[in-house]
Amino acid sequence: MTSTRHRFTPLAAAAAGVAALLLSACTATGNTDTADGNTLERLQKEGTITLAIAEERPYSWVDESGEATGATIAMHKEIFKGLGIDNVEVVEVDWNSLIPGLNAGRFDAISAGMSILPDRCEQAAFSDPEIMYTTALAVPKGNPEKLSDLDSVLDRDGDVKLAVQGGAIEADYADELGIKNTIQVDNAQAGMEAVQSGRADAFTLTAVSMNWMAKDLDDVETTDAFVQELDGVPQIGAGGTVFRKADTELLEAYNAELAKITGDEAKYLSLVEEFGFTAENLPPESLTTEQLCSGELAE
Numbered sequence: 001m002t003s004t005r006h007r008f009t010p011l012a013a014a015a016a017g018v019a020a021l022l023l024s025a026c027t028a029t030g031n032t033d034t035a036d037g038n039t040l041e042r043l044q045k046e047g048t049i050t051l052a053i054a055e056e057r058p059y060s061w062v063d064e065s066g067e068a069t070g071a072t073i074a075m076h077k078e079i080f081k082g083l084g085i086d087n088v089e090v091v092e093v094d095w096n097s098l099i100p101g102l103n104a105g106r107f108d109a110i111s112a113g114m115s116i117l118p119d120r121c122e123q124a125a126f127s128d129p130e131i132m133y134t135t136a137l138a139v140p141k142g143n144p145e146k147l148s149d150l151d152s153v154l155d156r157d158g159d160v161k162l163a164v165q166g167g168a169i170e171a172d173y174a175d176e177l178g179i180k181n182t183i184q185v186d187n188a189q190a191g192m193e194a195v196q197s198g199r200a201d202a203f204t205l206t207a208v209s210m211n212w213m214a215k216d217l218d219d220v221e222t223t224d225a226f227v228q229e230l231d232g233v234p235q236i237g238a239g240g241t242v243f244r245k246a247d248t249e250l251l252e253a254y255n256a257e258l259a260k261i262t263g264d265e266a267k268y269l270s271l272v273e274e275f276g277f278t279a280e281n282l283p284p285e286s287l288t289t290e291q292l293c294s295g296e297l298a299e
Contacts, residue, residue, distance in 0.1 A: 040083070040250040043108060048087040049080055051111040052102065054095045056188045056205075058212040058275035059113035059131075062092065071272040072111045075130065076241070078271060079257040094186055095167040099123050102244060109250075110242035113206075115169040121293035125247065126240040128255045129283035129292065130262065131272075133237035134225035135170060136207035138195050141219050145201050149226045153202060154179050163191045163200035169237060170204040173228050188213060195220055206237075212276045238283050238292060 043049050053060035053068065060070035068090040077088050090111070093101055098110050102124060115133065116126045137147055145160050147153055150170075153162050154177050164171035166184045174182055183200055185191045191203035192213050203210075207225035214220045227234045241258075243251045261267050268282050 038249045039108065039244075039247045040253055043080075043250070044084045047085060048089060049085050049109065050089045050091060050107040051076060051109050052093045052098055052107045053090050053110075054098060054112045054187065055092055056095075056112060056209060058208060058277070060090070060111045062090065071131070071275040071277055072113050072241070074271040074275070075258075075261060076111050078261065079254060082257040082260070083253055095165060098167075099242065102242060108243075109254075112242075113239040114242055115237050115239050116289055116292035117169060117172075118293055118295045120242075121289075125243045125245045125251050126289050126293070127243070127251065128258055128262070128289055129238035129240055129287050130258065131239045131277070132281050132283050132287075133169075133239060134207045135173070135204060135228050135237075136210040136225050137223040138192060138203040138205075138210050138214055138220050139201065139223065140195060140198075141221050143221060143223070147202050148223055150174060150177055150179065150204060150228055153204075157181050160201040161199070163194040163203040165191055165205060168205060169235075170206075170228075173230065173235065174204065176230050192217070192220060208276050208281065236287075238287060240289065 053062075055061045058070055060068065060072045063069050068088065073088070073090070080088060091107055095112070098112060098114065099120065101107060102110055113131050114120065116129065120126070135150070137149070137153075139145065139147055145156060147156070147160065150173055153160060153174075157179055158181055160181065162174060162179055162182045163185050164174050164182050165188060166186060171184070183194060185194055185203075188205055188209055191200070191205065194200040195203050196217075196219055207222070210222040214222045227236065229235065241254065243254070261271065262282060265279055265282060269279065272281070
């Protein structure tokens with residue numbers, strides 16, 4: 001996101017600071033405390049929830065008919081219906097604008113399969129884990145550079161170029177590994193196109209996304225899924241739905257409905273299997289959001 005900077009006098013700056021503080025107090029809650037009650041009560045009264053998506057298939061996207069679809073959308077329609085909210089609307093947002101837009105009150109929750117990470121947990125509240133992740137690379141057909149994981153990219157740094165999605169966890173992996181020869185793309189489709197056009201030798205994202213996007217392409221294939229290691233520590237990943245921190249009632253009610261799905265493998269698969277997810281993507285009961293937010297992960 002871009003911004004324009006203005007020069008203020010000290011008095012004007014002080015006045016602007018007070019105004020900004022008041023505005024922040026109003027917008028950060030996203031109207032969670034109004035005369036009509038908290039966000040959950042408001043959504044139940046209105047019968048509609050607005051979710052932000054980032055056009056990452058097969059998690060959530062808008063199809064050719066204009067309908068929202070994907071694994072997280074399928075779960076969310078089921079969950080919010082259970083909460084008495086029958087209508088699910090979506091807005092498409094750049095990945096890096098998802099949490100800022102949520103906290104500014106532009107939508108009610110994020111439906112993007114977002115990885116639960118400590119820095120993100122400082123900014124917003126995550127549901128219980130919904131989807132387990134592994135990582136993969138999309139490469140040209142035949143894998144001419146013989147890449148297998150991000151370590152293999154690091155070994156060839158300078159000779160191969162890696163596309164990463166801005167704000168995605170895989171971009172963090174590349175940065176922490178010290179991979180320098182990268183290009184940043186705004187979304188998964190742009191990453192695939194970078195490989196197809198030859199602007200990048202590989203694109204990294206979650207394995208389920210890579211496999212879904214490459215299945216109908218003749219010029220791209222994916223590597224085997226892998227769990228990336230950083231400093232010898234496997235990066236166990238899981239994603240969830242994101243809410244404002246003030247929306248505790250909504251989060252608690254959501255988790256109660258989510259447990260009915262993640263606690264029943266057959267039910268889980270009935271919602272997400274058509275989008276390429278398997279039982280391996282179902283988080284174990286022992287994995288908690290608190291662990292993921294604290295970074296206390298182990299295989």
